[in-house]
Amino acid sequence: MNIWSKMITALRGGVNEAGEAIVDSQALRILDQEVRDAGEELKRSKDSLAEIMARQKLAEEKCKQLQKNIEEHEGYAAKALEKGDEKLALEVASRIAEFENGLASEQEASEGFAQSVTKLRAAIDQAEKNIKRLKQQVDTVKATENVQRAQAAVAERHSGSDSKMRTAMESLERIKERQALKDAQFKAADEMAKTSGDDSLKAKLEAAGITTNGPSAEDILARIKNKKAPE
Template sequence: MNVWSKMLTALRGGANEVGEAVVDSQALRILDQEIRDSDVELRKSKEALAEIMAKQKLASDKVNKSAASIAEYEQYALKALDAGNETLAKEVAEKIANLEVEQASEREQAEGFAASVAQLRKAVTQAEGNIKRLKQQVDTVKATESVQKAQMAVAQRYGGSQAKLQTAVESLERIKQKQAERAAKMEASAELAATSAPDDSLEAKLRAAGIKADNASADSVLARLKDKSKA
């Protein structure tokens, strides 16, 4: 296979895939239309069945009417024979023969209509069952489609909320991290301040313990002045 043939095959394959995708996306709409078309054909079949049933009834009525006529003329023939009028009886017999021929034709026609009615009844019943099952399946598919769409919507909303929640958690963690860093810096600054003037800290501790007097206290100044006055 040369390059152009391969390219043509690839294009046909791509077109087929696109066509299948379009059909799949419109599957429910296509099914609904097919069901409507089937309903139309079923209605036409029922109308045809009604027409054939009407013709069958007319044909059966003709058969019954012919049978009644035959029975009537048979009585006439018998009466002619009883009267000794064989010529008239033969003429009546010819009439009966013609009626029997007509009756046979009408019976055959009626039987043909009856066979057609039986076949068409069976076909209509099967079609009704098939359409009913198809409608049930389509309803099930539609219900499943609705449920799945709802589930997808919930999943998408849940996914979005989860993403937002994750973002909020990450922001909270960053805030905590910054607070911890600030606290560590403040603690480090305090430690640095304490270590930068150890003597001042020690002096403060001694004065606080009462071990060392404050140089700038009033008592120390007054004591010093008294010592000077005595001298």
Template sequence: MSIWKKLFTAARGAATEAGEAIVDNQALRILDQEMRDARIQLKNAKESLTSIMAEEMAVKRTVNDLRSKIEEHESYTAQALEQGNEDLALEIANKIAEFSNELEAQEQLAQGYEANITQLKRTIADTERNIKMMQREVSVVKSTEAVQKANTAIATKFSGADSSMLRATDSLERIKVKQQKRSDQMKAAVELQKESSGDDLQAKLKSAGIVSGGASANAVLERIKAKKSAGK
């Protein structure tokens, strides 16, 4: 494959990806338009059904008229025969034959209209049901899309490098560090105070048992007992 074919193929791929991205980004808008188109087509189908039903009514009226004419002319034929007028009876019979042929054609046409109307009514009913079902699904999809967008916005707001949550966390950590530093400074100040006043050294001497740790009730009691024993 030549370099130009590869470049052309790459360009086609990029165009396809761009087109798909546009479709994905505008999915809900496209879906709404498709639903509007479906409702318009349904409206047109109902109008067509109305026209066909009107034509069927006209054909049925023609059928009824032809049947009435045939019945009427059959009566004329019978009267002509009663009068012995064969020629007139034959002429009337020819007219009846014309009416009969026309009646057959109109009846077939009426049957065709009836079948088409039945099928069209079924199609319209199915389409209406599908549109209602799709409308419910579209509502669910829109609600889901809104929730997902809200969640995405929240996640973006609190997960980015410059998010409010991260800034709040950083501030909290800085406060903790400052408080710990202040606590350490206070402890250090107390230690320095002890060292400067000799308290720290005295505490160390007491801990080592070099100096007395101060009077205690037990020590006093033992001292008194010792004196009493020595005086005996």
């Protein structure tokens, strides 16, 4: 596989991943639409059932009318035979045959409609149960999604508060460190000021001929001698 083929494959993979991400993000909306679509299909099925039932009713009524026509014309044929008019009786019999053929056709259509009604009724009943069960599951999924969204929000806030707490503690430590440094600087400046003051005073005393040194060895020896001398 050359580089171009690999790039095309990578792009296709990216498109698929993007498509899956969109589907996942809109899963509940898609699910709701699919349930609505199923409901619309069910409605159309019920409309079809109503139409087939209407056709079955019409076929049954035609069968009743044809059966009535057959019985009525059989009476006509019988009366024609009673009068010895066989030709007329045969003509009526021919008409009866047409009615019977029509009756057979309408009965077949009626039976076909009846079978379709039975099958369609069963299919609609099953579809209604499936849609009802699906809606219940959708409600459960939505409730679970809401709970998980709330849990995620709580977890995010908790994580955010931990992060903010760590940031606050770090800021507090930096403030303490800065304050400690300032305090040390103030103490050092104070010590330097005191030392500088002592040196300045000593210099002034020495300039005035006043010694700031302690007693000399000679002074200490004289003091000792004076203590030992008898009074």
